[in-house]
Every structure is written in structure tokens, then in C-alpha cells.
Amino acid sequence: MREKIRIGVDAMGGDFAPKNEIEGALLALDYFKAKGDNSVEICLYGVEEKIRKVSKENNFNLTNLKIVDSPDVIDMHDDPTEILKTKKNSSLYKGLTAVKQKEMEGFVSGGNTGATLATSTVVLGRIPGVSRPTIAAFFPTINPRPTLLLDVGATVDHKSRFLYEFAIMGSIYYKTVYKIENPTVALLNVGEEDSKGTDVLRETYSMLKESNLNFAGNMEGRDILKGSADVIVCDGYVGNVILKFAESFKNVLKTKIKDFASKSVSNKVKAGMALPALKGVFKEFDYQEYGGVPILGVNGISIVGHGSSSAIAVQNMIIRAKELVEFGLVQSIEQSISINSKSN
Amino acid sequence: MREKIRIGVDAMGGDFAPKNEIEGALLALDYFKAKGDNSVEICLYGVEEKIRKVSKENNFNLTNLKIVDSPDVIDMHDDPTEILKTKKNSSLYKGLTAVKQKEMEGFVSGGNTGATLATSTVVLGRIPGVSRPTIAAFFPTINPRPTLLLDVGATVDHKSRFLYEFAIMGSIYYKTVYKIENPTVALLNVGEEDSKGTDVLRETYSMLKESNLNFAGNMEGRDILKGSADVIVCDGYVGNVILKFAESFKNVLKTKIKDFASKSVSNKVKAGMALPALKGVFKEFDYQEYGGVPILGVNGISIVGHGSSSAIAVQNMIIRAKELVEFGLVQSIEQSISINSKSN
Numbered sequence: 001m002r003e004k005i006r007i008g009v010d011a012m013g014g015d016f017a018p019k020n021e022i023e024g025a026l027l028a029l030d031y032f033k034a035k036g037d038n039s040v041e042i043c044l045y046g047v048e049e050k051i052r053k054v055s056k057e058n059n060f061n062l063t064n065l066k067i068v069d070s071p072d073v074i075d076m077h078d079d080p081t082e083i084l085k086t087k088k089n090s091s092l093y094k095g096l097t098a099v100k101q102k103e104m105e106g107f108v109s110g111g112n113t114g115a116t117l118a119t120s121t122v123v124l125g126r127i128p129g130v131s132r133p134t135i136a137a138f139f140p141t142i143n144p145r146p147t148l149l150l151d152v153g154a155t156v157d158h159k160s161r162f163l164y165e166f167a168i169m170g171s172i173y174y175k176t177v178y179k180i181e182n183p184t185v186a187l188l189n190v191g192e193e194d195s196k197g198t199d200v201l202r203e204t205y206s207m208l209k210e211s212n213l214n215f216a217g218n219m220e221g222r223d224i225l226k227g228s229a230d231v232i233v234c235d236g237y238v239g240n241v242i243l244k245f246a247e248s249f250k251n252v253l254k255t256k257i258k259d260f261a262s263k264s265v266s267n268k269v270k271a272g273m274a275l276p277a278l279k280g281v282f283k284e285f286d287y288q289e290y291g292g293v294p295i296l297g298v299n300g301i302s303i304v305g306h307g308s309s310s311a312i313a314v315q316n317m318i319i320r321a322k323e324l325v326e327f328g329l330v331q332s333i334e335q336s337i338s339i340n341s342k343s344n
Numbered sequence: 345m346r347e348k349i350r351i352g353v354d355a356m357g358g359d360f361a362p363k364n365e366i367e368g369a370l371l372a373l374d375y376f377k378a379k380g381d382n383s384v385e386i387c388l389y390g391v392e393e394k395i396r397k398v399s400k401e402n403n404f405n406l407t408n409l410k411i412v413d414s415p416d417v418i419d420m421h422d423d424p425t426e427i428l429k430t431k432k433n434s435s436l437y438k439g440l441t442a443v444k445q446k447e448m449e450g451f452v453s454g455g456n457t458g459a460t461l462a463t464s465t466v467v468l469g470r471i472p473g474v475s476r477p478t479i480a481a482f483f484p485t486i487n488p489r490p491t492l493l494l495d496v497g498a499t500v501d502h503k504s505r506f507l508y509e510f511a512i513m514g515s516i517y518y519k520t521v522y523k524i525e526n527p528t529v530a531l532l533n534v535g536e537e538d539s540k541g542t543d544v545l546r547e548t549y550s551m552l553k554e555s556n557l558n559f560a561g562n563m564e565g566r567d568i569l570k571g572s573a574d575v576i577v578c579d580g581y582v583g584n585v586i587l588k589f590a591e592s593f594k595n596v597l598k599t600k601i602k603d604f605a606s607k608s609v610s611n612k613v614k615a616g617m618a619l620p621a622l623k624g625v626f627k628e629f630d631y632q633e634y635g636g637v638p639i640l641g642v643n644g645i646s647i648v649g650h651g652s653s654s655a656i657a658v659q660n661m662i663i664r665a666k667e668l669v670e671f672g673l674v675q676s677i678e679q680s681i682s683i684n685s686k687s688n
Contacts, residue, residue, distance in 0.1 A: 142599040153534050156542050158502065190497050190584040198500050198581060221588030225596040237542060238582045240534040244565030245586055249593060252569040255486040260621055273617030277604055 005039050007321045008095040008104040009314065011046030012073060013111025015307045018044070018051050021110070022060050024314020029064055031315060032322075040322055043104065045070045045091035070094045074111065076307075080118035092116060096123040099300040106301030106321035108292060110309035116302065117154055117295055124300040127330060129337035132157075133297035134166050134236075135304070136173060137243050141227025148174050148231045149188075149224060150296070153240035160203040163187070163233050164211070167204075168336050169296040170231040171213050176327040177320075182214040183230035188238065189218035204233075211340045250282050291316025294324060296333065301325055349383050351665045352439040352448040353658065355390030356417060357455025359651045362388070362395050365454070366404050368658020373408055375659060376666075384666055387448065389414045389435035414438045418455065420651075424462035436460060440467040443644040450645030450665035452636060454653035460646065461498055461639055468644040471674060473681035476501075477641035478510050478580075479648070480517060481587050485571025492518050492575045493532075493568060494640070497584035504547040507531070507577050508555070511548075512680050513640040514575040515557050520671045521664075526558040527574035532582065533562035548577075555684050594626050635660025638668060641677065645669055 009025050011018040025042045032040050044051055048069035055062050072090040074083055087093060092111060098104040100123050109116050113135070121133050136150030150170045155162055167185050174183040187205055189197045194205050196218055208215045216229045224232055224242070234242075257278075261271035291313060292305030301324050303317050353369050355362040369386045376384045388395055392413035399406050416434035418427055431437060436455060442448040444467050453460050457479070465477050480494030494514045499506055511529050518527040531549055533541045538549050540562055552559045560573045568576055568586070578586075601622075605615035635657060636649030645668050647661050 140596075140600075142596055156534055156545075158542070188585060190500055190581060198502070201500075201581075221585035221590075222592035224589055225592050234585070237534060237545075238585055241532060241565035241578070241582055242586060242589055245568055245589065246565075248566035248569050252484070252486055256484075257621055267621070270617050270621040273614050274619075274621040277601055277611070277614040277618040 003039070004041050005106075005322050005325050006041045006043060006104045007318050007325075008043050008045055008068075008098055008107040009318065010091045010095055010107065010109035010111055011044040011051055012070070012091040013109040013116075013307075014305070014309050014314075015110075016309075017110070018046050018054050019058060020309060020311045021046070021314050022051060022055055022062075022065075023058070023311035024309070025065055025318065026060060027311055027315035028318035031319060040318075041066065042318065043068055043098075045095040045098075045107075047071055047073065047091075068094060068098070074115060076112055078112070078115065080115045083115055083119060084122055092119050093123065096120055096300070096302060099302065100124055105325040106303065108303040108305065108314070108317040108321050110292070110305040110307055110314065110317075112307070113153075113304050116304045120295045120298045120300070120302040124298040124302060127297055127299050127334045127337065129334065129341055130165055130169070130297040132162050132165070133295050134169060135295060136166075136170055136293055137239075138293075139224050139246065141225055143227035145178055145227065145230065147224050147227050147229065149239055149242065150231070150233060151236040151239050152243045153236045154295070155236045156240075158198065158200050158235045158237070160200050160207060163200070163204040163235065164207045164340075165297070165337065167208055167211070167213055167215075167231065167233045168340055169333050170233060172329065172332045172336055173294065173296055174230050176324060176329055176332070178230070180230070184216040185213045185231045185233065186216045186219040186223065186229035188224075188232050188234035189220065191220065192218050194218065213340070253278070291320045294320075294329065296329075299330060301329065347383070348385050349450075349666050349669050350385045350387060350448045351662050351669075352387050352389055352412075352442055352451040353662065354435045354439055354451065354453035354455055355388040355395055356414070356435040357453040357460075357651075358649070358653050358658075359454075360653075361454070362390050362398050363402060364653060364655045365390070365658055366395060366399055366406075366409075367402070367655035368653075369409055369662065370404060371655055371659035372662035375663060384662075385410065386662065387412055387442075389439040389442075389451075391415055391417065391435075412438060412442070418459060420456055422456070422459065424459045427459055427463060428466055436463050437467065440464055440644070440646060443646065444468055449669040450647065452647040452649065452658070452661040452665050454636070454649040454651055454658065454661075456651070457497075457648050460648045464639045464642045464644075464646040468642040468646060471641055471643050471678045471681065473678065473685055474509055474513070474641040476506050476509070477639050478513060479639060480510075480514055480637055481583075482637075483568050483590065485569055487571035489522055489571065489574065491568050491571050491573065493583055493586065494575070494577060495580040495583050496587045497580045498639070499580045500584075502542065502544050502579040502581070504544050504551060507544070507548040507579065508551045508684075509641070509681065511552055511555070511557055511559075511575065511577045512684055513677050514577060516673065516676045516680055517638065517640055518574050520668060520673055520676070522574070524574070528560040529557045529575045529577065530560045530563040530567065530573035532568075532576050532578035533564065535564065536562050538562065557684070597622070635664045638664075638673065643674060645673065
């Protein structure tokens with residue numbers, strides 16, 4: 001018999017919690033069932049009374065879900081350090097503690113990213129050899145596969161050792177998701193020559209060249225969407241700014257097309273036809289489709305999604321969590337960090 | 345009688361030189377003439393023989409343009425330090441030297457940005473009080489006015505004093521171009537709270553808060569295209585990456601729309617209508633329209649444009665140069681740096 005994979009869901013994370021979270025968990029169960037896969041058990045962490053009430057209102061059948069009552073409620077304004085001190089009975093803290101204690105194999109949350117990052121780091125601890133956990137994001141490209149950019153905001157400090165570890169973790173993660181042997185890894189810089197950039201970037205360049213990664217050299221801002229490399233590494237200040245810049249592009253384009261439409265009847269017709277075409281295109285820029293991102297470098301599977309995660313997004317996060325457990329993400333990172341730390 | 349404003353044009357800079365450069369100079373003369381403005385004299389710096397040959401082929405009338413023969417030719421692979429040593433008879437070096445010696449009031453070039461930056465810095469020198477010259481770029485927003493982002497690649501080093509000076513120079517430049525009294529200035533960061541970011545960002549935040557600028561606090565990547573502030577300041581690593589990322593967006597969108605079109609006849613019709621709508625929108629994302637950018641912080645007017653500058657872009661660079669001379673950009677920066685250095 002296959003071993004069970006137990007995934008915890010933060011039923012209180014996300015702007016539409018617990019509705020989307022419960023629905024997402026049920027969708028995930030359906031998905032696995034349709035594949036004839038009975039290995040996954042899902043457990044909802046949250047205020048039990050609320051979970052039951054919302055389920056009743058929406059005709060959700062809770063029979064196949066476990067519920068762990070977690071009465072403390074985190075709100076968006078809670079400081080991460082406060083949560084760690086005063087909200088040990090929150091869904092986030094209890095769910096991650098269950099992962100730590102091997103009662104769960106993974107945990108997914110659409111709650112506050114900062115709080116999830118901090119709580120995961122403290123409760124799960126870091127993988128031996130990892131200096132800083134990191135969060136990565138996929139960007140659509142003109143190729144079939146997206147580019148993974150990291151760090152996108154977990155660590156703003158600009159240090160070569162951090163960037164080097166991000167490269168190792170990003171490479172392993174890309175390998176897990178896209179099942180390719182040796183993803184290309186590049187360093188985000190202001191030009192391609194190895195002399196470019198800050199001292200830290202030049203130092204990182206040398207370290208990556210010496211590593212066992214498939215290092216493709218320096219790349220520029222335009223290479224992200226071109227898909228010039230599978231994994232592109234930068235510090236969290238740059239990565240966070242690009243991620244938020246990219247996410248805002250859609251709205252600006254929409255506004256500009258509306259302005260264009262308002263100028264003439266002929267423009268209005270053109271714009272009306274343009275929007276459905278763009279809708280298809282922008283679906284790829286929808287980060288929810290990717291089903292959240294793991295906090296790489298912590299000693300356990302913890303996945304964080306957008307606050308506005310839909311039920312489908314929650315479903316995708318659970319599927320992703322199962323995949324990462326099966327692949328052995330944590331063990332692979334530990335191994336790769338250990339091998340690559342000997343040379344550097 | 346009004347004093348003459350003499351603008352030098354690098355006839356050898358740019359991918360289509362000298363054709364677009366000569367044509368752009370003639371367009372600028374027409375533009376000023378149509379406004380009844382006889383104050384501007386334009387001088388072409390380049391290989392005279394080539395300028396005369398290309399003008400003959402294209403029926404360009406050189407009567408109202410001066411030509412200064414500059415036989416040394418810079419190519420895209422020339423190292424900036426080499427140019428400074430061995431190519432003193434190049435259009436770039438001679439034109440900038442003319443500005444230094446008050447024979448010209450400004451110089452415009454569509455040549456290599458790195459070479460123009462280095463040569464401008466060495467030949468013109470820095471404005472007293474300026475640590476590092478900077479290059480800024482306009483981004484279209486959902487508002488009528490664009491956002492000015494700087495630095496976009498002149499200085500990758502992340503130091504609070506540099507960022508602070510960029511803010512001062514950006515504010516003055518925005519004021520010149522958009523004729524508004526007190527442009528808002530923000531610091532690009534990973535969150536809005538003043539505790540966010542690196543030590544350097546927190547230090548810069550305090551300095552900007554104490555300055556006489558219209559400081560609007562920290563802003564995030566999404567605020568650039570939103571137009572949340574007139575001027576947004578960051579280090580050259582971040583700025584360069586965002587600029588190149590934004591420029592690549594158009595091509596990715598085009599590729600994605602073509603993929604969409606190829607899927608069905610109905611998609612093809614929709615996409616065919618979408619493209620003209622997008623063309624209008626992307627015109628605003630065309631950095632050429634803005635007519636190049638000045639190298640801020642050097643002791644003279646030096647404007648750099650895209651290598652692929654069209655004749656219209658060259659015309660706009662000349663018009664912009666004249667505007668900056670009239671406004672007294674250099675003097676205004678010197679004054680503002682001096683006032684704001686007392687408090688910091």
C-alpha cells in the first residue's frame with residue numbers, strides 16, 4: 001500500500017476564506033479521485049465553527065476532510081513577530097507545527113506572505129546550509145516553459161552567498177516542477193559581460209561558474225520574458241519590484257485600451273475585439289494559475305499563494321504540495337547545498 | 345536680439361547614422377522656423393565626407409547646418425576608456441568638448457550609452473556636489489503625465505547619498521519637462537512602511553524626509569505604471585532591469601497574440617483587430633517618443649537617445665536640448681544640490 005500524503009490547508013488564509021479554501025480542498029480531492037489516486041488526505045486548519053457554518057451555507061460536503069480547530073485568528077495587520085508570540089492557536093501556526101511534528105507532509109496558505117514566511121522559518125527551521133529562505137515566482141515567456149525568478153522579496157540584502165543559495169534552490173525547484181534534468185540558471189545583471197554589476201554580482205558570478213549548476217551567465221531585464229534561462233537569480237529588492245511591476249502591467253494596458261476606445265467609434269470596435277484576445281494572453285500572466293509558490297529553504301513543505309486565491313488556485317496549491325512531497329524537495333535542496341558548499 | 349542657442353548633433357551616433365541624424369537636424373530647424381524661433385543653430389559632428397555624400401543621395405539641403413569634421417569613428421564595441429584615450433577626433437569627443445568650451449550649449453547623441461555617459465562625465469565634469477551622474481527614463485502611466493524612474497543604469501552601487509542625489513536631480517528634470525512646481529518624489533522599495541528595505545533604503549528614506557523635496561514616501565513596483573509619484577528613485581541595478589523588462593513586454597505580448605491567432609479563424613479575426621488597438625497603446629511605451637534623456641549631474645547639456653533613433657527622435661532630442669538650456673538645468677541642479685546638502 002502507498003503511504004499517505006497529508007496536506008494541511010490554512011482555511012483562514014486568503015481574502016475569501018474559508019469559502020475558497022474549503023472548495024479548493026474539495027476540488028483537489030475530486031482531482032486526485034479522478035486520477036485514481038487515493039494517497040492524499042487533506043486537513044483544514046481554522047475556526048471549526050466557521051468552517052462548518054460556511055460549508056452548510058454552500059452545501060459543501062465535509063465527510064472526506066479532516067478539520068483541526070484553530071481558534072486564534074490572524075488579520076492582515078498582525079505583525080509576524082506578534083503571531084509567533086501570541087497566536088499559537090492560529091491555523092497558520094498549528095498547521096506548520098503539524099508539518100514540523102510529521103503529522104502533516106505539507107501545508108498551504110493564501111494568507112499574508114510575510115507572516116507565512118516568518119512563521120514557516122521559525123516553526124520549520126532552515127534546511128542545514130541554507131542562510132535565508134526564499135520565495136520564487138514564475139513568469140510567462142515566449143517559450144513553452146516559464147522563467148523562475150528568485151528571490152522575489154523574502155531577503156532584500158544583497159549578498160553573494162544568498163544569491164548563490166537562491167540559484168541552487170531555484171534550480172532544484174524548477175527541476176521538480178518541469179521534470180527536466182539540468183535547468184539553465186542565470187544571474188540578473190545590467191549587462192552580459194562578467195565584469196558587469198556590483199561587487200556582489202561579480203562575486204556571485206564566479207561562485208556560480210564554479211558550481212555544478214547549469215550556469216548560463218549574466219542576463220538582463222529583457223531576458224526574463226524572453227525565457228533566455230529557466231531560472232534567473234537576483235536579490236529580493238529587485239525581484240519584488242519586478243514582480244509587482246509585471247502584475248500592474250495588465251491594469252495599465254486595460255486603462256490605455258479604454259482611453260483608446262473612447263476616442264472614436266472605430267476605435268471602440270477595435271478595442272472590443274482586442275479585449276478577448278488579450279484575456280487569453282493575460283491568463284498566462286495570472287500568477288494564481290501556477291498554484292502558489294513554496295518557501296524554499298525551510299525544513300518542510302510550506303506553500304504560499306495570493307491573498308485573493310480562487311478555489312482553483314487553492315486546489316493547485318494542494319496538488320503542487322503533494323508533488324513537492326513526492327519529489328523530496330527538502331532532501332534535494334539539502335543535498336545540493338551540501339555538494340555545492342564544498343567548492344565554495 | 346535673443347542669444348543664439350547652439351546644439352551639436354552626433355551625426356555618427358545611432359544605427360542609421362548619419363542619415364537619421366541629418367534628417368532629424370533638418371526637421372528640428374523646420375520645427376523652430378514654423379514657431380518663428382530663429383534662436384537655434386545646429387551643428388553636425390561627424391565624418392564630413394560621409395555627411396555630404398549621404399545628404400546628396402537623400403537630397404538633404406545642408407545650407408542651414410554647420411558641419412565640424414570629426415574623422416575618428418567610434419564603433420559599438422569600443423571601450424569607453426579607449427575612446428577617451430585614442431578617439432579625441434571622434435564626433436562624440438569633439439562635440440562634448442565644444443560644450444565644455446562654451447562653443448555649443450548642448451550636445452545630443454544616439455550612440456552607445458556607456459560611451460556617451462563616460463565621455464560626458466570626463467569631458468564636461470560633474471556639477472559641484474554631485475557624486476555620480478545619472479540617467480533617467482520616463483514610463484507611461486494611467487495618468488496624463490508619465491513617471492520618471494532613475495537611476496536606470498549609470499550607477500549600480502547602492503548608496504544612500506547617490507539615491508538622495510538622484511531624487512534631487514530627477515525632481516529638477518521633471519519640473520523642467522512638465523512645468524510643474526513641486527513634483528512628487530518617491531523611493532522604490534518592497535513595501536510602503538518606512539521600516540522596509542535595506543539599510544541603505546531606510547537611510548535614504550530619512551534623508552528624503554528631511555529634504556526640501558516633495559517626498560511621497562516609499563512606493564512599490566506597481567506604482568511606476570500607476571503613476572503614484574512623478575519621480576521614483578532606485579539604484580541603477582534595479583532601474584536598468586525594470587527598463588529592459590518593460591521594453592521587452594511589447595514583444596512578448598505580440599508573440600502571445602500571434603500564438604492566440606494561430607489557434608482558430610475566430611481568434612485570428614480578434615487578434616487582427618487587437619493589433620491596431622495595441623499599436624496606439626504601445627506608442628506611449630516607445631521611449632524614442634520622449635526624445636532621449638539627459639545625463640543628469642554632468643556640467644553641461646548632454647542628451648543620449650536610443651541607438652535605433654528615428655529622424656523624429658533626433659528632432660525631439662534637439663528640441664529637448666534647447667528646452668533644457670533655456671531652463672538652466674545645470675544651474676538648477678547645482679543650486680538644489682547645494683541647498684539640500686546643508687541639511688544632510
